[in-house]
Amino acid sequence: MIELENVAYSYGGGELFSEISLKLAPGSFHFLTGPSGAGKTTFLKLCYGALQPTDGQLRLFGADLRDMSRDDVALCRRRIGVVHQDCQFLDHLPVAENVALPLTVSGQDRPEELANLTDLMSWVGLTERANALPPELSGGERQRVALARALIMSPEVILADEPTGNVDWEMSQRLMRLLIELNRMGKTVVIATHDLGLIRATKAHVQSRVLRISNRRMQLAGADL
Amino acid sequence: MKSYVAILKRIFTRDAAADRVVPPTGTTARLTLFSAGAMAFLAVFALALSLAAGRLADRWGEELARTSTIRITAPTEQLSAQTEAALRVLETTPGVAAARALDDEEQRALLEPWFGPDLPVEDLPIPQLIEVTETEDGFDAEGLRLRLAAEVPNAVLDDHTRWRRPMIAAASRLRLMGWVCILLIVGAVGAMITLAANAALAANARVISVLRLVGATDDYIADAFVRRFTLRALTGAGVGTLIGLLAIIALPSIGDTGGVLTGLGFRGMHWVLPLLIPPFAAIVALLATQAAARRVLTELD
Known part of the structure; x- marks a missing residue:
């Protein structure tokens, strides 16, 4: 799905990380951890084509990111659901329309797809908030709206950046259960988090691998977690 | 060209949901509408000016080229004899289609605007005028002057070229200015839409x-903006053109005697031309917004 080969990324001279080689296989479940500033968010941005690696090769669904046009990247994003750390919405549109936005922009806002929207909204427990505007939502609600929006196109890959950052323990458990359920449905899941407790609690329910970025390298974390 | 047809198609068929992804902006919308309307109003007048100046240049060129005047200044008792002599000369001049001495009534009508009615023309030493109509080929003005000098020494031939040329030049220049104005208006509309689109994209x-x-x-993103600005320009220019046309129709007319100013307006098929202003403004807006969107979008990522 997403393959990295000796990928490096540098910000204006300073190297963030390098020599990352990794294949995200279909149906895999990865945690991405590391100290803040290590490049977790940058890594995810590389994975959905928002950034170009400064060195090495990155393939999205078999195509080299360097050879992809802006439109190719846009089409790829319809197959990758992204949950941002600071969830961004269109603040002038109600929650339901924000969740359906990927359908709207890809011209798939047909009635049968919109039926899925109702199911999805109730699955993330937002049916009653469907007509609220994003600025009226709590942090946890925003995270769930972002997750619903990432899922509406039924993507093959879900990339989540600190999806439990703004929510309490109970809510984070609920979000994780949603993601585990999606993984059981065959989706590839990558979750960036610095919350080791969350990783431990989740590992009991799903076969997952933990990737750790530190000292500008990515390592597979061992059983010590 | 084909791609623009496709864009136009998208603009007028895309559903309302796609429009909603960009938040509405009241002030920009109103200012764009107003500017497009004002520019269209000005364009109507520039167009009318160009067309009227063109008509005037054509008319002067046509009519004045075909006529000349002979003026005979002589003591009253010799005047009719000399007129007769001049007419005889003209009859035998190749290139003269017709020659006719103006009668007192006509001469009085010519002087009336300056001296008022009831001028006793008979008692005044007024020169006799002969109106000469030329054939297609025209006559040899120099040859005629020489013959007149020999036979009717008091006759002066005026073939109008002396003042016709600068008049036609002036009218042509006026027409050119009209078109330059239209070009400037098109440029200003493009610049204004570009600025508005840049502001909207940045916001x-x-x-x-x-x-x-x-x-x-x-x-998709560019279309959301292009659609907006194209429709605004179309609407604004439509209203501006309508008001401009009403203003043209409402201009006081003083008939055929008027010059370029009072002749301002449209004749016949020319009424179709101002109706092209709104779609043309829409095309300018489409191109300007698209260029701005393309530039901003590649810069943003």
Whole structure:
């Protein structure tokens, strides 16, 4: 799905990380951890084509990111659901329309797809908030709206950046259960988090691998977690 | 060209949901509408000016080229004899289609605007005028002057070229100025829409990044803005053109005697031309917004 080969990324001279080689296989479940500033968010941005690696090769669904046009990247994003750390919405549109936005922009806002929207909204427990505007939502609600929006196109890959950052323990458990359920449905899941407790609690329910970025390298974390 | 047809098609068929992804902006919309309307209003007048000046230049060129005047200044008792002599000369001049001495009534009508009615023309030493109509080929003005000098020494031939040329030149220049005005108006509309579109795109940078994140293509995002500004320009220019046309119709007319100013307006098929202003403004807006969107979108990511 997403393959990295000796990928490096540098910000204006300073190297963030390098020599990352990794294949995200279909149906895999990865945690991405590391100290803040290590490049977790940058890594995810590389994975959905928002950034170009400064060195090495990155393939999205078999195509080299360097050879992809802006439109190719846009089409790829319809197959990758992204949950941002600071969830961004269109603040002038109600929650339901924000969740359906990927359908709207890809011209798939047909009635049968919109039926899925109702199911999805109730699955993330937002049916009653469907007509609220994003600025009226709590942090946890925003995270769930972002997750619903990432899922509406039924993507093959879900990339989540600190999806439990703004929510309490109970809510984070609920979000994780949603993601585990999606993984059981065959989706590839990558979750960036610095919350080791969350990783431990989740590992009991799903076969997952933990990737750790530190000292500008990515390592597979061992059983010590 | 084909791609623009496709864009126009998208603009007028895309559903309302796509329009909603960009938040509405009241002030920009109103200012764009107003500017497009004002420019269209001015364009109507520039167009009318160009067409009227063109008509005038054509008319002067046509009519005045075909006529000349002979003026005979002589003591009253010799006047009719000399007129007779001049007419005889003209009858035998090749290139003269007709020659006719103006009668007192006509001469009085010519002087009336300056001296008022009831001028006792008979008692005044007024020169006799002979109106000469030329054939297609025209006559040899120099040859005629020489013959007249020999036979009717008091006759002066005026073939109008002396003042016709600068008049036609002036009218042509006026027409050119009209077209230059239209070009400037087109440029100003393009510049104004570009500025407005740039402002709208910059103000919506966050919206654009959200749209990119969820998989919107550049075309989709650009269209949302292009559609807006094209429709605004079309509406504004439509209203401006309508008001401009009403103003032209309402201009006081003083008939055929008027010059370029009072002749301002449209004749016959020319009424179709101002109706092209709104669609033309829409095309200018489309191109300007598209260029701005394309530039901003590649800069944003």
